[in-house]
Amino acid sequence: MSDRKQVSLTMLKAGQSGRIVQVQGGPGLINRLSVMGVRPGGRITKVSSMLMRGPVTVQIGRTQVAMGFGMARRVIVEVVGAGT
């Protein structure tokens, strides 16, 4: 266990970056997210989240992905740096 702060994507602030630690979910979800680039070890930056538990948009490499709040809650990241 690292001493770095681990939070879910929903807790990450817009502009903050992190390294994906874990996707908590069944094999289906893990697979769907992984092929879009959301998989452990990858660097991820949160672009935005919509109000009222709306979808979360993230940047992974050259790709932007929007996912529902429930999915974003299952993606655990280790915060690596604060953005703007």
Add this chain to the structure above:
Amino acid sequence: MKILLMGNPNVGKSVVFSRLTGVGVIASNYPGTTVSYTRGFTKIGDDRVEVIDVPGTYTLEPTSEAEEVAARMLDEGDVVVNVVDATNLERNLYLTLQLLERHVPVVVALNIWDDTKHRGINIDLEKLRELLGIPVTPTVAVAGEGIKELVDSIPRAVSPDMPARSRDERWAAIGGIIDQVQHITHRHHTWRERLADASVKPLSGGVIALVILACAFFIVRFIGESLIGYVFDPLFNTLWTPVLSWLGNLMGSTGFLHDIVIGKLIDGELDFVQSFGLLSSGLYVPFAMVLPYIFSFYLVLGLLEDAGYLPRLGVLMDTVMHRLGLHGYAIIPTLLGLGCNVPAILATRILESTRGRFIAATLISIAVPCAALQAMIFGLVGERGVQYVAIVYGTLFVVWVILGIILRHTTRGFTPELLIEIPPYRMPLWQAVLQKLWMRTYGFLKEAVPIILGAVLVINVLYFLGVFGAIADFTAPVITGLLGLPKEAVTALVIGFLRKDVALGMLAPLALSSEQLVVGSVVLAMFFPCIATFVVLLRELGVVNMLKSAGIMISSALIAGGILNLIL
């Protein structure tokens, strides 16, 4: 020989397909544009080979219905042209490796190659060819660059001996390849990327959406009305009217044949809207009332599609759409429905669940009027004042929301969460936009005009035979009692099954009050889909769900019409 075009969503497979086969297909800048297979033919050397445009897939381990079909499709092909987004190499290679593990001969088209340079991406092509063991051709399909080289590479497709790997092993292998072939130079955010980020933030995104949608609406209206007022109306009035008058006199100005061909004279004059002859209303409605709006709507839609705005609207609307039992991506079929319900209902295939498709298709066929019907609403209801047009749209919107909420609570199944890739903003290419516009406009002329003429013919014959009179008497309790319309208005509802634009035109000679015209327009829009939409609904939903959907349509149309009749 069969060639399959496969690749991740939104990498440009359809553009490559068009370039290879010359078959026009709708290509846009959002994942899921292609929802069914398109087949075409191309020549390689002297051989005629079949090319199949397969819907985009991220993986061959099926995670959705569309991907399952794509995976099954693989057995049919002899060669796979794997279209890869060069600006997203790592993610795209996952499918490439899976394809190679299946031991099918593959060539790679490294598409969107032009974007790599200004995105600071450097790809070592030789190294990539060596590591994958297959031909790799850089292409810019939208500009036609590299297509010839791609075709030349197809006979050299091979299936290198690729070991089967687990998911993690595959990603590790890809990591190894990327380290060797790709070099990325850091560069600053471009204004396009800043705008892209701003479009999916709650506040700025909302403002951008309002500005874009308002602009879209006014541009559609402006172009549509200008075309009508300065081009088509003058054309018909100055050139066509004299021809018809001459022809009418020749035919004796009255009689069955005259009324079918020229139409009934209104106060001794020809009226393009009310006369209802094949050569008067039969041509005026499609060409001078509907076509201008088809043209302007699809021009603006094409620009929004190719710029890549629509998925962002989906993100913004996601929370709202969940209230209707859908998720944000359902906004795309809904917007397409404002053009024509047929492609809109086909596009509901981008939704993952049967429940989502049922709700979306039902809502579209009830509460989303197509461009042809809207053009007629603007033309006929608009004459009475803009507030009446607003009531029609407002009612349809309220129906959309209320019905969506009801369907969400009553339709079985669950709505999955949104998970989409958001493409970068791209500057729409005029050539591509105009080609798409031409395909859609031509599609309207080819498919709608014959039906419109047929409908006008049927209307005249039914009038002549007195069938409408019998129907009108039979349905009078509902039409007059519930909706407050003259009993003859039922003819419009009957003809609405053929074409809704012509049907709305049939309300014109009935001397309706403005309130009645509003009720008539709303009921006509909601009551039942036109035959083209009906056929697609039946195919997409199946008989049982189609019957359910039809029941919902008829009852909600009567309820909404009845309420409007009471409060107006």
